[in-house]
Amino acid sequence: MPRNVKKNPRDVTKLSGKPLAETIEPSPVLKTLQEGWVTSPDLIEGDLSFTPEVIQNMTVFLLANPNLNSSHLFRADILYDSLGVLSAPYAKEKIQIHGSGGTDKDTQKEDHVEPLAASSVPGFDLKRTIVRRLIPRNKNLDRPLEQTCHFYEADELLPTSTSTDLSQSEQCESKTESPRQRFLVIYLPHVSSKEEMPWYHPLLRSLAFLYDFKPNASPHSSEEKKGTGIMSVHFLPYEEEPIQNRLERTLLALLSTQIRLARQTRLDEKAEGGNYNPHKDNVIPRHLVQDTYARLKLKYAADLCQNWVEDTEPNKHVFEDLSITAFLIELWRSMYGVVPADERSPDQEEQEKYDSRFPGFVDVACGNGVLVYVLLSEGYQGWGFDARRRKTWSIFPPSIQERLKEEIYIPKPFADVCTDSEMDIGVKTHTGMFPESTFIISNHADELTVWTPLMAALSNPTFPLPFISIPCCSHSLSGARYRYPPPKPNKKGSADRSEDQAVEQNPQPVAGDLKALRAAKQQERTDTGAVNSMYGSLTAKTMGIAEEIGYEVEKTLLRIPSTRNMGVIGGRRRTTQEWTSRVHSAQASQAVQCSAPDAVRAAEQVLERVAAVVQRECAREGGVEVAAKIWIERAKGLHKGQGKGNQPAH
DSSP states (O other): OOOOOSSOOSOGGGSOOSOGGGTOEEOTTTTTTSTTOEEOGGGEEEEEOOOHHHHHHHHHHHHHOGGGTOTTEEEEEEEEETTSOSOOHHHHHHHHTSTTOOOHHHHHTOOOOOOOOOOOOTTOEEEEEEEEEEEESOTTTSOOEEEEEEEEEEEEEEEEOSOSSSOHHHHHHHOEEEEEEEEEEEEEEOOSSGGGOOTTSOSEEEEEEEEEEEEOSSOOSTTSOOEEEEEEEEEEEOTTOOOOHHHHHHHHHHHHHHHHHHHHOOTTSSOTTOOSSTTBSSSSOHHHHHHHHHHHIIIIIHHHHHTOOSSSOHHHHHHHHHHHHHHHHHHHHHHHOOOOGGGSOHHHHHHOSSOTTSOOEEEETOTTOHHHHHHHHTTOOEEEEESSOOGGGGGSOHHHHTTEEEOEEOOHHHHTTSOHHHHOOSSOEEOOOOOTTOEEEEESOGGGTTHHHHHHHHHOSSSOOOEEEEOOSOBOTTSSBOOOOOOEEOTTSSEEOSOOOOOOSSOOOSSOSHHHHHHHHHHHTSHHHHHHSHHHHHHHHHHHHHHHTTOOEEEEEOOSSSSOOEEEEESHHHHHHHHHHHHHOHHHHHHHSOOHHHHHHHHHHHHHHHHHHHHHHHGGGTSHHHHHHHHHHHHHHHHHSOOGGGSOOO
16 A cells, blocks of 8 residues: 555545545546546546646656555566666666677576557657566565556647636637646556456556646746646546555555655656665665565565564664675675576585685674674675674574674774773684685674774775775764764865864754754755764764775665665775676786785785874874773773663664
């Protein structure tokens, strides 16, 4: 069913209050197309200010995002676009992951579905045809459904009278014509009978949205209303199928969603069919992550939730870690060419439990260990550590528990200025010297967030390790809580993240009331506000430090059930190029390697940059030695006190 919205965007005073079955009437536009098309006054909303361009843009956006209408759906994959604007899933893979160097094998996976024939609508011209596949969240309950969407347009001239005080003959002489722009979309499900219709789709033979817009004759300013529009829903029910209450609610909700989203549509912010947020699905195509997540959820979620032993709510933690795992599996597929165990050939599975092409991972501050457990189970070599053993670790098989270590990370710059007695804190410690090419996962690692790129670079200065950091709570390099200031825009308009200014650690709204607090929260949701928020500033700081020491950094909004959902990825492109060279040609691999003197100099530069960052960032605590002591004392408390797994949900 369509999701409920907090505020109905429609004028409910104009609704009849009667059941839809009592108010339906023949569709004035589509009744000539086929007998049975109907609409209702309750499915019509007038006095709308949206231009046809806004409605068209919103309609195309909804084509790929039906999840905004139904919580049972993940998305829709575009299979065909007569204009060639919207890309099919595998075309997105080729462009986004493989670049322009795709092979013929990339096109072999493409689906070809013929669009259903378009009918001729009197007065309208067919402008576009799109075929999409609706993808349900749970394919065990519902099957995917193909749907053809036909776009029609019409421009009409309607007779109008200039005055109502004129005689009939005078009116005939003074009649003028006003334009009306019409936009019609007809949706046709690819089913041969109503029994084939999935639960998430309305039980209808066809559905249509019509938008009629009368522009003002002479708008005086850009802020003035440009015209008046009327949106209506038309549908073709199955014969002898009664209009159930569920169908009525669905149709009313669909109309409300159209109006609500039209109010949020901004024509100048994105390409047609694109995403409003440029950082969403910008690294890995959405369909890859969602399909893998759906598989992992079916495979692991029930057992993990049933056997959960932590005091926290299992659903949020389990689904969040499965979502991150799905992203990592597809990220590593694109970087290293490795696939999960279920996709490997029988011969390869018998020979080795883990794919030797994958260099391994480490999950720093791994918490409940679910991420490590699922990744190992999926055939990826790696391990995780945390300052304190978690109860959840005990539910995993012994082979998994062996890869979950109770250890504390002491940054190498801090270890270098501490004595052996100071380093003895009652639990095993390490300085983050991981094997070559290890992929570092820093998932809501709090104190380790800003250290993540530094840790990755120090572990192998010649070829700094790739990493993903998903920031959460804000801490300085000493581990103490600290709110970073927003990045300063430089002369080129980009953000300067390298230096800090004084910033209030717990700022309050100036007015001190709930209205001001609400306004501040709303501001954080905007692009500028997101950067100025504590979380945005922490993300920008992590990216800034990574860039400062030489990383190419990417930011992507992860599809996880958390408000702390920004992923900072370092070294992806370089690692992908290096791994591709190793796999395809030893000669090419040698070509990208630096000479020995160059490699030594490059490593020295990395260490110099890291040292400069550490000294600058620790200066606010009184220097590296002071910051190191603060870190050691906090590490002792982390081992003895509350762990990340029992902290409040993010």
